Amino acid sequence: MSGFKRVLIILASVATVLALAVGGGALWLYSGAKVSTVGRGDFRNELAVPPLAESTVTADGTRVFDLRMQAGETEFQDGQKTPTWGFNGSYLGPTLRAERGEKVQVRVRNTLAEASNVHWHGMHLPATMDGGPQRMIAPGTTWSPSWKITQPAATLWYHPHPMGETEDHVQRGLAGMFILDDTASRALALPDTYGVNDLPVIVQDTKFDGARFVHAHGLTRTVGFLGDRTMVNGTLDPYKEVGDERVRLRLLNASTARTYDFGFDDSREFSLIGTDGGLLEKAAATDRIQLSPGERAEIVVRVRPGERTVLRSYPLDIGQDFYNQRFNGGDDTFDILELRAKKQLRRSPALPTALGKPEVPDGSHAVRGRSFDLALPGINGHKMNMGRVDETVTRGTTEIWTIRNNNGMPHNFHIHGLQFTVLSVNGREPRPALRGAKDTVFLPSGTTVKLAMRFDGPADPDTPYMYHCHLLSHEDQGMMGQFVVVEKGRKAGRPAATHTHQGH
Template identity: 75%
Template sequence: MSRLKRVLIVVTVVVAVIALALGGGALWLYSDAKVSTVGSTEFDNELSVPPLAKSTVTSDGTRVFDLTMQAGEKEFRAGKKTPTWGFNGDYLGPTLRAARGEKVAVKVRNKLGEASTVHWHGMHLPAKMDGGPHQMVAPGATWRPHWKVDQPAATLWYHPHPHGKTEKHVQRGLAGMFLLDDAAADRLALPKKYGVDDLPVIVQDVRFDGSKFDHGHKMMQDTGFLGDRTMVNGTLDPYKEVGDELVRLRLLNGSTARIYDFGFSDDREFALIGTDGGLLEKAARMDRIRLSPGERAEIVVHMKPGERTVLRSFPHDSFGDFWQKRFAGGDDSFDVLQLRAKKTLRDSPELPGALGELEVPDGSDSVRGRFFGLLTSGINGKKMAMDRIDETVTRGTAETWTVRNEHSTPHNFHVHDVQFRVLEVDGKQPPPSLRGAKDTVFVPAHATVKLAMRFEGPADPDTPYMYHCHLLYHEDLGMMGQFVVVEKGEKAGKVRTPHSHAGH
């Protein structure tokens, strides 16, 4: 009995030590997962503003841009060079700008060591010009998409979309804004001097030691890459001196997995004037705006002479359980960009009472509904297959899509080619931040959203558009599907094997 007692004591001690070690390890992982740069950001680098892309206009009125995907090096910190990718430079790309009604063409050259694509996120255009995984551009090759701009003024963007590699390509720096103008927006008294009182704000999170990016995924994180600091337009610790009373910030969540809850350090209100697809019907006052990867928001902030305020991302509780909130970034906070007002500011006119009319359907003329269940393993139980058409829609018709997040991991949902109206969030009217035209929407754990959209074509039964989670790690795992637009009575064709373009 004495020997048995000693054995039991030893076993008990060993089990207790293991339990304490596991518990301590779990506690350390949980504590270490929380990130904050609030109060520690120096704001010692002037914000870089991407240049407006040069263009030429051909005899038939087509505006032509040139974009080159290339590898390079950038000194994010003086004296330390980081390998990067960019468009027409070492990191990110220029801002393309065109007007409604214009014909545009882009000469896309690939000088990388591997194939990639350029997707025009938020743009209505033919499927063959969309830049999804079926329009790969081989190393050394050139792709020439062209289309006519036929949508309202908006803040869009462009980025790669190679199947299985999108997260890596975007992280390395391949992204840029594409701004659309129209006559109605031009007439409005809004801040519109690019780089002065109208600022592009591309926010990305990084883990960065001065010589390289670390793109690995931390333990316990199933959302994808999450960094421990942010950059704006490729600038670490950025500030921007402004000289106008009203400043328009075109916010783009260019991160691959992180969800931000933007506001200001002094909790001041701002005016939301636009979402993904363009201007709201009227400005909405608020002090927070949540953006998941790929979403955009245009906000206007009022500045007083000589003051400073910080654009901040606050902790938020839209992740479901406490575990996801901690490990998916819901507890994190970042000081993103400091605005410094000059001692004397130019007067700005008051914001207009009315901004525009939404050109997205309200659900009343939807001819059918569809359901999309979101799981990291796939959509509606299916993993992405390049040769499978998942949905077929008829040109000229509107539909209502119901999208449900079927587990506790955060997701969002992006649909190519169309802008949609959010009709409901969990059976209720959407908040003001979701009442504009959207192409990407956050879908928290176990949440359900209803979306109304119209498919204008052109019809192409053989070339699909994508719908997918825009947390890019999830997209790369296969959380994506394909739809084609057909004429009434026409059936979907057979998807052609993707090939790399040498020209188009």
């Protein structure tokens, strides 16, 4: 055999070995990317229920809350203290609660070593009070937004929204619920005792390296951070003992990138009674509810005396090929929360046949349409620029927005300051979970949604609201835009690139 042939044989052998190694490595990565916590947890920790925030009422009837952004340590795992942030505590924050028609003020003091802010997700309020990235709170200062509650009963939430750092600030623990009530919802025979048969369920995925959080995305994670376990209300392996036949769960996906497909381990039916913006017209029976980051749903589940049932997240289609489906969490399964029914349960009345009428437009009176294409790192080909107004809308009008995702990865779309109606998904009528009032909607790759919304103001040509992908890594990379609300015939002003509050 000639020397040349030997060289060829050696090179071919080396190439074969390298190909097998690369192929084997890819297979190893693919196999190891699937996560399941089914059967791994023992549900040994009682579910923490965020306290209802204390408030005072001023002489003019304003309900005043105080929130303090602070650093601390939280013991998620026995004997291990994790550095965290929270509102009025070391992790997460209290549940704020207010009534339709009330005027509220929230005094937010930042005791952190760096600037942050607070956005009132799902709230109808003036743009100056909304808490987008334009309005930062410097360390040692207080921001005191105030507004009137003008929308129906709903499960909302609050979280930071700093430019380029939202994912980090939320992962550290800055988040909490904001529940709205009204006269009509109070009159309904629904589970309504907070922390007993009406439970906040703030779901986050997380990962630990010893006592510390891991925030790294990993090279294959195009959606952002994905953890290998979940916690509810800051509780790992949680259980909740319940004493009523029917239990209301206010589900909030507070994860930064992961989409969940919630159901129960025995696939029992439950009743979907509300979405982002409040109650549905009537309850919808289902055994699954899908929530992407920022979305909420209110469900009522029936339990039998002495039984245990587990709220689980199942694999779901995120619109990607088998490889990226696996690496971006679509194949993962998580046991979220165990409900333990007491041996004797209080009787619960049947659910009402009618719940409420969502106060969102049907699109029939729309004055114009707009289109938005989602593709990292921006929207309609533009990265976020706080000095630029992307869209100008007229106060009191209804529009139809078409949102398209052909980016090859999942996105979702959140609009500040309002709720919208999902008119269609890929030209078809939306499923029941998308038929109520919404402020955030999931778009797997290859999805087009049409949304109807009304801009009830108030007009402010100089202060924008936001629209953006609520996968927070995508938001941080610039997948955001700004719109201002103006009176008819007026033009947008010139927003300040940013405003850091330097108050008392």
